[in-house]
Amino acid sequence: xxxLLKIEWLKIKSYTGFILLASFFAVGVVASNYIVYIFKRxxxxxxxASKLIFSGSPFDFEMVWKTVTYYxxxxxxxxxxxxxxxxxxxxxxxxxxxxIIDGLSRYDFLKxxxxxxxVFALGSTLIVIITALVFGATSGSSFSVNGFENxxxxxxxxxxxxxxxxxxxxxxxxxxxxxxxxxxxxxxxxGVSLLxxxxxxKIKKDNHHDFGNLGNYLPMNASDGLLTSPFDQFSxxxxxxxxxxxxxxxxxxxxxxxxxxxxxSKIKMMRSDL
Amino acid sequence: xxxxxxENLTKNYKAVKALDSVSFSVPAKTVFGILGPNGxxxxxxxxxxxxxxxASGGTYNWAGNxxxxxxxxxxxxxxxxxxxxYHYLSAEKNLQIAxxxxxRGEADIEKVLKIVNLYERKDSKFNTFSLGMKQRLAIxxxxxxxxxxxxxxEPTNGLDPAGIAEIRELIKKLYIGGxxxxxxxxxLDEVEKVCTHVAIIQKGILKSVGSVSDLxxxxxxxxxxxxxxxxxxxxxLKNILQQLDGxxxxxxFGNDLHxxxxxxxxxxxxxxxxxxxxxxxxxxxxxxxxxETRFLEITGKQSDK
Numbered sequence: 001x002x003x004l005l006k007i008e009w010l011k012i013k014s015y016t017g018f019i020l021l022a023s024f025f026a027v028g029v030v031a032s033n034y035i036v037y038i039f040k041r042x043x044x045x046x047x048x049a050s051k052l053i054f055s056g057s058p059f060d061f062e063m064v065w066k067t068v069t070y071y072x073x074x075x076x077x078x079x080x081x082x083x084x085x086x087x088x089x090x091x092x093x094x095x096x097x098x099x100i101i102d103g104l105s106r107y108d109f110l111k112x113x114x115x116x117x118x119v120f121a122l123g124s125t126l127i128v129i130i131t132a133l134v135f136g137a138t139s140g141s142s143f144s145v146n147g148f149e150n151x152x153x154x155x156x157x158x159x160x161x162x163x164x165x166x167x168x169x170x171x172x173x174x175x176x177x178x179x180x181x182x183x184x185x186x187x188x189x190x191g192v193s194l195l196x197x198x199x200x201x202k203i204k205k206d207n208h209h210d211f212g213n214l215g216n217y218l219p220m221n222a223s224d225g226l227l228t229s230p231f232d233q234f235s236x237x238x239x240x241x242x243x244x245x246x247x248x249x250x251x252x253x254x255x256x257x258x259x260x261x262x263x264x265s266k267i268k269m270m271r272s273d274l
Numbered sequence: 275x276x277x278x279x280x281e282n283l284t285k286n287y288k289a290v291k292a293l294d295s296v297s298f299s300v301p302a303k304t305v306f307g308i309l310g311p312n313g314x315x316x317x318x319x320x321x322x323x324x325x326x327x328x329a330s331g332g333t334y335n336w337a338g339n340x341x342x343x344x345x346x347x348x349x350x351x352x353x354x355x356x357x358x359x360y361h362y363l364s365a366e367k368n369l370q371i372a373x374x375x376x377x378r379g380e381a382d383i384e385k386v387l388k389i390v391n392l393y394e395r396k397d398s399k400f401n402t403f404s405l406g407m408k409q410r411l412a413i414x415x416x417x418x419x420x421x422x423x424x425x426x427x428e429p430t431n432g433l434d435p436a437g438i439a440e441i442r443e444l445i446k447k448l449y450i451g452g453x454x455x456x457x458x459x460x461x462l463d464e465v466e467k468v469c470t471h472v473a474i475i476q477k478g479i480l481k482s483v484g485s486v487s488d489l490x491x492x493x494x495x496x497x498x499x500x501x502x503x504x505x506x507x508x509x510x511l512k513n514i515l516q517q518l519d520g521x522x523x524x525x526x527f528g529n530d531l532h533x534x535x536x537x538x539x540x541x542x543x544x545x546x547x548x549x550x551x552x553x554x555x556x557x558x559x560x561x562x563x564x565x566e567t568r569f570l571e572i573t574g575k576q577s578d579k
Contacts, residue, residue, distance in 0.1 A: 006374065007375060010370060010371050010374065011360060011363075011371060014362065014363060014367065093358060095358050097326045100325055100326050100347075101347065101354055102348065102375040102415075103344055103347040103348030103377070104344065104375050106325070108344075271328065273326070274327070
């Protein structure tokens, strides 16, 4: 696998898209959190009433893990987009065929792409950890790993997005179509998720059954739903109306989806004409 | 020793039968041509044995290795259909990737680039190459690691006449060096000049297989001779040839006359006859039954199964 990853690095390191999107991601993570930091300090903290609602700083340790992972997760579309492009380009230019012809097995070809997806997820997570540590350190609070599970959820979301990206590229085999489908699916699922949320609210209100936020059981939203906003101070007040969070079930869904996408990708790769 | 054994290989694309129970074996140390018109199934067949296409039925094995034989494929130098490289990478970097996948040949990069006359362009990106240069890079990639087996699908595609001649000489050199070469082509002349064995495929059906010489000897067409000749006065030459017994037809073709005559008319007899009748020949070229003739016998009269 190390040798295969070295080969992938040879392919990726000179690709302009990789350099650009990786840079945008890193800058986006830092910038988005900095904007929130500035907003909190210069706007919210100047309003007396907000102190009654938002106590403490979102960048103090414990909360910083939740804050940074939440806002950084919006940028996970970038490494996923990069994977769509890299994978679809292999099919566009038929280099996947040449790799197989040269002696790579079909499964090794897929495995290393999934490994790259994992590496991207790890890299994204590392950037987020470093960002959180820096913000936490500058806040002056004492270091704490409480809340670090949010980093795990971030990694899970990154992995989910990346494996969906690989699968979409594998199914469509065309860069433009894959990119469009990836965005369309993201928007579509978010829309469906919102409708399912309202449905869950209605069921809770009418039937007094709390199935949790139904939208969080969809593939992308399963991992999205684990990361919540640090400014989510109203959840206690709306407890009776809003479906409760069932993190264990949502986590299980996220893992099951990853397993399904893995096997779907494998079957497609092993059985198709390339 | 058999390098590649194919048994009842079949490939269906929905209603279209691209390959229909094709079986043959490729002996070691031969130049084995797979000959057929466009759409006959040559590339499909090579795609299956290189595991980029899944067969609908049948089996194949490389030197007795059954299954996908990924490790064995690393020892084969292959050019299949079109040159497939990373457009944003240079020639050298593309070959580095190919060598790393094969696990061999990284030290050969400079050598193979020189063989195909691309060394001066080793740092140029692939997307700046002409079609001929792309084809030559693909050939260079196939040569990495000095493989004992080479598979070429239309290797002269996109090359100029000088390039075609170079590739022909390269294939001959590789054959003399003890390599086994499997070459698919629809150009009869190309196959006839380099191949020792040939399999003829038409519409997915194997029509004939064997050594080129055996194939030619099995011709059921009368063993007529085709002779190309010319003299200073072709009109006078034509007049005297019409008096020679055994000359079946005379056709003017550019500056030459092409005559079709019975096998007993040898070049020597013809030359002596012309001289005795006051004609000195500028050109005399005896052509026996060509592969084209044999190919048309096999496929031209049997276009449907």
